[in-house]
Amino acid sequence: MEEGEKRLKQEDCSEDVLGSGILTLTNKRLAFDKTRARMMDFSKHMGDTILDITLDNVTKTWKEGLLMKKVCFIVKTDDGEKIYKFGVFNTKSWLKSIDEAVANYKN
Template sequence: MSEKKLQQEDCNEDNLGPGILTLTTKRIAFDKTKSRVMDFSKSMGETLLDIPLSDIVRTWREGLIMKKACISVRTSSGEKVYKFGVFNVGGWVDGIQDAINEL
């Protein structure tokens, strides 16, 4: 099965800062971005997260005012939690869960 992009959005992760969150049929990735106000430019930085869907333990929504799409990931040093501030929190959580189920 070839990898297909399912969702992509500018977001902010609580600890990693601003970037672009991408969900594919095989993984979830977070690429750091750098912006300049002077000329309104934005450039892609390094890929900080590249997580296979099989390593995601659970997904959930969090927050009242500042809503976040959250994932818990299995790593060699235990579980790690990432919280992404995206516009359509429910769509992201459902999309991640659907992609995991289809895997």
């Protein structure tokens, strides 16, 4: 993490395309780190950071789903806009935290 960066929320979750990993929200960015799990010894290992988005690139947030609830957001990238959908435990809390972090973001 950078200087002055604070972790606001973190959860082990899954994204529709990226698979399982850990979603982290800080006061400056959203990051997703891929994880690998082993059933033999019930261990989980951190992998590469495959998503690292500054909060000024988040253009829209929402939640969806009835049984499989997800927090979703659209981000601006060099290749255009991309949609990410994460299956987190408390979508309402995540949505509120992301919206507040985006509103309070200072570069």
